[in-house]
Every structure is written in C-alpha cells, then in structure tokens.
Amino acid sequence: MTSVTSPPECLLKPMVFPQKLMMGPGPSNCPPRVLNACAMPILGHLHPEFTKIMDEVKAGIKYMFQTQNEWTVCVSGTGHAAMEAACCNLLESGENTLVCCNGLWGERFSDMAERNGAVVQKIHKPMGEVFTLGDIEEVCVLSPDLYKNNKHNMPPKHWYIFKPVAHIYNCLLLVDSVAACGGVPMFMDKWEIDALYTGSQKVLSAPPGVSPISFSSRAKSKIQSRKTKVRSWYFDMNELSNYWGCDDGPRRYHHTGPINTVYALREGLARLADESSRLPCVSGVKVPDGVNWKDVSNYAMENYKVEIAGGLGAQAGKIWRIGVMGSNATPDNVKMVLRALGEAIKNVQRQK
C-alpha cells in the first residue's frame, strides 16, 4: 500500500477577492457582462456552438484590427504567447530581424527572436522617444546587404516597429499593440502591418488567457513557404489557422482552446462593437523629484484600493503608468485616481 500525502489545508478555506479598481496598464477590471460569460456552461472545443462563437470572435478581431486578413485567430495564451507566436511563425534560423528598442518589449522580442535562431539587429532610443521613418530608412541605407529594396527580391526580414517603410525594403512589419489596440486608432490593412497582436485583459476588459493575432497575406505566404517547421507546435499558424476555421477544410483537433476565456473575449469584443468613441489608454505620469513611486502606489492601494502601476525597464522608478481602458474608462474613475494620487503624493512628502 503506497502512502499518500494529505490534502493541503489552504485548499479547504475559501478564496478572498477584494474588489479593486485596476487603473494600471492592465489587467483592467472586467464588467459583469464579461465575467458572467466566463461562468457559462462548458462546450466541447469542436462543438458547433463553440465554433460559431470562435467565428464571432474572429469577426470581432477583424473589426478591432480593421483588417480582412484570412489568418485572424486567437492564440491560447496571454499577450506574451501572442508575441512568441508572431515571432516563431515569421522567423527561421539565420534570418535577419531589425528590432526598434525604446523600452522593455523591444528587448524581450529580441530575446524571443534569438531563441528562434534569428540574427537580431537592434537600434535604440530612450524610453518615451519614438522612431521616425527616417531613422529606419537610415539603417536600411547603411546595411544594403541586409535591407535591399524591392527590385532585388531579397528574402523577407522582419521589423518590430510601427509604420511601413518595411515593404519598400521587402521586409515584413510586425507590430505589438497589447496595451493600445481598441483604445487608439488601428488600421492594420491600411497601414500594411504584416503581423499584429493584442491582449484580452487590456482595452477589451476580458480576463487574460486568449490573445487576438492576425497575419497579412504576405506573412501567410512567408509562413506557408518556410523551409523548416515552426519551432513551436502549440503556436504553429499552419495548424492554428485550421482550428480557427480560416481554410476550407474541416477543423482538425489541434489543441483544446481555453473555452470559457474565449466566451469572455467574445463579450469584450461585442462591447467594442457597441461603442463608437475610443481614447488613448495608458498615460505615463512623471514621478516628482524626491518622491518614491512605490510609497505612493502603496498608499493608493491601501487607502483607496486603486492600482497605480510603476514604470518598467529604463522608466522604473521614474513614472507611474495609469491605464484608462475598457469598462474602467469613466470620468468617476479618473477623478478617483487623481484624488488618490494627489493625496498619496502629499502624504508621502509630509512624512519625509
């Protein structure tokens, strides 16, 4: 008889859920309509009722991204999973990638690209500064062996930055819009973006766990003509696109989708379809000299149950990040944050 360790005591007590106002860069609060969808009965991952919901989700993403791309699906993971899916599908070993780094995510993408065997070229700007088309074109002109223009018909490279000089130099353009999409204008087709992804837990106010992604026909052709298999089986768009009904064949069982999270995302997208106005959704607020950002954030959480997040990477300690997104984007919430922030700063300064 094999002895069995006892069940853990901590699981015999209920969980506690304080109601917090999530005004950081995400996750944002989920409205009741979205949370209730999570609690709907489970369906099979290939049942017709569920594939209908998947089709509705695809329609919602196409609207959100303003695209007609056939390969518009969800990755069954959170925002970083979509980032990895974009990376591992587009890149093959030995291919060149130009990454424009002005913060943490450029560095992360470079890391992912290297894990996929790509040769990464980085250009840097301090956080808060943006790259102009001129900056990019300069790199292309200085490295004519890597970034030849269209007529030379080089194999495509990949850029992790906004705006398409890319296609002049026969590259593919990859854009991360995890925190912005849905809150700022986004025109994937018009702007000739080749790969675009976002998260569910930001502007869409759905729980994290499933992430919209779309590939242009150029990107699709590149992926379909790869010389090697995508390094990830889970994220392989050749299979994912079939499971999401993007081709004419019957849907094959690739993996079990995160069914209830897909319900919730569908409701988040439906809320977007109901709205017409959009607004910029994460603001950086400079931390005053001599103030410890964390003390202020802690004060706001302790006294107001309001989340105000700090900066990341080079901006750590220098800014707060305040998200006004999804169902949290109301005048009352903004007033509450301003009140908590003002009071917290005064209080922290008084204590010095």
Added chain:
Amino acid sequence: MTSVTSPPECLLKPMVFPQKLMMGPGPSNCPPRVLNACAMPILGHLHPEFTKIMDEVKAGIKYMFQTQNEWTVCVSGTGHAAMEAACCNLLESGENTLVCCNGLWGERFSDMAERNGAVVQKIHKPMGEVFTLGDIEEVCVLSPDLYKNNKHNMPPKHWYIFKPVAHIYNCLLLVDSVAACGGVPMFMDKWEIDALYTGSQKVLSAPPGVSPISFSSRAKSKIQSRKTKVRSWYFDMNELSNYWGCDDGPRRYHHTGPINTVYALREGLARLADESSRLPCVSGVKVPDGVNWKDVSNYAMENYKVEIAGGLGAQAGKIWRIGVMGSNATPDNVKMVLRALGEAIKNVQRQK
C-alpha cells in the same frame, strides 16, 4: 479621415449555451463552484491576493501529483502547452529522445521534440497495447552508444513513457497524464518521474487554459545547466519557476497569468483535496461491427445532449471514448450514458 469598417452584426446578438453532459475524454462539465470562481473580480497578476492563490494552486498540484518538487507550477495554456513546455525545457538540439508510441500523443510528442532539434527514436505498439519494462530495456541494450548505464555517466536523454528503467540508463523520464491524473493513482516522487503534466479540463473539472506541470530535481538541474536557451521564452522554466514563487527571489514580471482560469483551477484542486475515492476515468468502448460510430454519437447528442467521443488516430472509427471524470462521475450520469448509447446503437442498426 480614414474610413472604418462596421462592427460585425453577429456580435450584437447574445451567445447561446446549451447545457450538455460532457462524457467524452474532456473537457468535462465544470461544477458551479468552479464556474463561479471564473467570474470573481480580477486581481493583478502580481498582487499578494493572487500570488497567495498561486501558492494554493501549487500546494494542490503537489498533492495531486504526490510530489515535493520545488518546480511545480502551471503553464499559461492548455494541455498541449504543458506538453510543449516539458519538451522544450528538457531537450536541446542534438539530444536523443526515446518515444514510446502507442497512439496519437506519442507521434505529437515526437513532432514537438524534432521541432526542438532533438534526435527522436521511436518504438511502436498498436493502440491499446502497453510497453513493458522489458521492451524498453531491450532498446537500451541494442543501442549501447545511446543508452549507457549509470556508471558511464552519459548526458541524460528523455523518455516519453511510464515507469523508471530510465534512471538505470541515466535518462530522464517524462510522463503525459493529461486525461488520467487525479482519476487514477499517481505517485510522481515514488515512481521517479522527472516531468509530469496534466490539464485542467479533465479530471479537475475546471475550464481549459492553465495546465499543471512539475519537474524533479534531476530535471531541474538539467534545465539549469543547459548549454543553450530554451527555444520558447513563454515556456522557459527558469523564468516561470520564479513567477510561481519557486525560488527565494522576489517574483519578477514574466507574463500575465490567466488569472480567472487560475481561480477556477484552484477550486478544481480544492474539490480533489475534499475527495478521497478515485476511479479510472476514460473508458474505450468497442464499436460493434457494421455500426458507424459517428451516427451513434450524433444520435446521443441530438436526443440526449450527451457527448460520446470517437477514437483518435489508429482507433478512429473503432472505439468510443467515454470519460467519467470530475463532477460528471456520478451513477446517474453513467446510467444516462448507457441508456443513450444503447438506444442509439439499436436505432442506428434498425435504420440499415
């Protein structure tokens, strides 16, 4: 002014959720306690209330797996994501893997291993037959250059099969228990399993989207002494283990976990901690000669809203798979399935 395509009509109507009895090999129905947890308010992915829940989940997985492994966490994806995480963490380019194939998942694991650069050796048996320790040892004896025994101190290889001859030949043992764990005895430490994973939507009766996984100290050492980075950033255990609080350092932001699905998994694990009896959870039922399995499954779904799944791979068309797992494991449900199955078979035979 850029023109905007209209919001999709389909998102302006509500979703429809028929209540189905999910008696296939998963997902199984989620009981109200689990579904309600999904709809609880969102917390930040690093808030102390949430990391406490993560700690409870870890305790629950350790109980379920009967292990004391430090590296016991969840992957933020469904069961196949855990499979990929096990594969890409343990394997490096050029390493040997022995995969015991007696069905679809051995083939899938081989595919994943090859995508990670491994050299795969497969041995085959027909579906329904199992590998004995003698079968494995025979392979080792026939390939002494690959599977030397302990004294020769070869670099570890990986086996995708049950029971540890592995350690005699200085290999690591990887076990997939997506459909079984929690429903059949599982003693990870006693059986010297080096990597074990399962899904949330099977015996635990939670929604899919987060998958328990554990690595032994042997596996941990192997991963920490890799010569190359794990090919996946999202699944890299060196980072995931920190986010899940498995080391003494402060938790770093690696990615946003699927928060609400983690709540639900915690409730699934709590239900397991409440229970004492366990039972085998997926039964294969032979399809009688001359009967089309799909007609029978369709009949059961149309008339009883009961899911009875078909076989996969070599067993496609030959068996039905009936899952009796989690909250569905009641005498009433079994009676219902037997009634639906019996009536369906009669009806299908009558129509011929």
